[in-house]
Amino acid sequence: MSAAEVRSLLCAAADVSDQARDVLLKLYDPTGEALLPIGANIPPNTNADGEQYRLVIKRANYVPQRPQEVKQVVEELNAVAAVVQNVKQIKQRVDDIKQEASEIQHGGLAHTPADDISSHAQTRPAIRRVRQVANLGIEAPLVHNFPPEVTENLKHPTFDVWQWEDSEMVGLVEQMFQEFGLIDEFNIEREKLHRFLQCARSSYNKNPFHNFRHCFCVTQMMYGLLHVTGVHEKLNKMEKLVLLTACIGHDLDHPGFNNAYQINANTELALIYNDVSPLENHHAAVLFTILKSPETNILANLSDADYKEVRKQIIQCILATDMAKHGDILARFKQYSEAGFNFEDPAQRQLLLQVITKCSDISNEVRPKEVSEPWVDSLLEEFFTQSDVEKAQGLPTAPFMDRQKVTKASAQVGFIGFVMIPLFELVAKVLPNMEEPVIQPIRKALDYYKGLLEKQSS
16 A cells, blocks of 8 residues: 555544645554554554554644645655555654654544554555556557557667657567567566556656656667667677666656655655665665566566576666766776776676666757757756755755756756766767767757857856
8 A cells, every 4th residue: 555545544543634734643653652654564563452553643733835845745755655665574664754743743642553554554555556457457469569660769769758658658668578589588478577567657656757758768768779889789688688677667666856855854765775875775676576476577487596686787777876876887887998898797797787777867868859858847847846845844955956046058068068978978988889879969968058058148
C-alpha cells in the first residue's frame, strides 16, 4: 500500500478525515517513545495488552502562507515514505517530517492496534502494482509492430520522445530487448517482460521531469549511443541487459526532490541510507523489489553467478547517476582513456557501462532543440518547487534551483559548458563516431543558450 493509503486507514481508525490538512498523525511504538513511519513499512504488532501502538493526533493552528507548496511537499514525502522493504524485515523507521513538526501543537491521544493495517501493508507498493498489472488481462501485443522507419529512428539520438503514449513507449523498450536478442538469450517470457515494464512505468511518479517519459528518454538515448558509436558490437548480451535494466530503473519512485533535500530535511530515505546517495539507492531497491516478484522477474533464468554479476553491475550503473560521484567517475575514466582504453579489462568495461548510463541520464541537449527544450522547462519547474519548499522550511537552497537567481539560459550555459561537454568529449576518446551525432548538437545547444543569455544581459 502507498503511504497515503495507510494514512487513510489510520485516519479511519482515529475517526478523523484524511482530507483534513490541519491534522498530523504520529504513530508511536507501545512504549510511546519511538516514532514509527506511517507507510508501507509499519512492523506488525498484536492485540495483546501492552503491545498496541499509540496513534497521536495533532492539529495545527498555524495556517501556512503557501498552502499549495506545503501540500505538494507533503504529497511528495508521502511518496518517498512508500519504501520498498518488506514490512517484516524492518523494525523501526523514523518518519518525523521537520516542516510539519514545527507547525504542530500537542493534541489528543488515541490507541489502536495495527494488526488490520499491517495485514494490508504486507504487500510492498511495487509488488502490489505487479499484481494489479497481472490482473489487467492485457491483450495488446507484447512486441508492437512498429513501422521499420520507427525502429530505425529509435537507434538515433534524434528520436522524438514526445509523440508517444506510455503504452507505446513500453512497446518501444520491448523492441530494444528484441533487437538486442535478449529475449531469446536469457529465455525471457514476453508476457513477463511486458509486465515488468508496465510495473516499472506505474512505479514512476508524475513529476514534471523525473517521470516515466524521462525513463524512456534515458533508455532510448543509451540505445541510440550504442548504435551510433557501434559499441553494441563490443558489448556482450549480458552487458546490454545490464544497461537496459539499469536505465529503466534508474529513477524509479523519484519523489521530485533531490538528494540535497533528502539529507537536509532528514527524510526517511536519508535516514535509511545514511545520507549516501539516498535517491539512487532507493531507485535500485525499488527495481530489485520488482524483479523479486516471479511475475515480473526478467532475470529469473540467469544462473546464480550471472544474476549476482548482473545485479552488481546494475546497481553500480544506477549509483553512478548521483552527480555527487561525477568527479570521481570522470577521473577514473580519464585515467583509463589516457592509458589506452582496454576492452579486455573487466573493470574498465564495467566503468564504461556506468559512464554510458551517466551520459544517457543527462543527454537531453544531444537531441534537437524542439525535443530538448521542453525538458529544460520541466526540470526548472521541479527545481523551483523544491527551492520554494526549502525556503519555507528554512533549509539550504542551491542557487541553480532558485527562481530568483537563475534563468533557463544561465542554467543551461553552466550545465552544458561545465558538465555535459567535458563528459561527452572524454567519452568520445573511447567511443568512435560521437562528433557529428552527439558532440556537435551539444555545442550547438551551448551556443543557443549563450545567445539567449547575452540578450538577457543587454
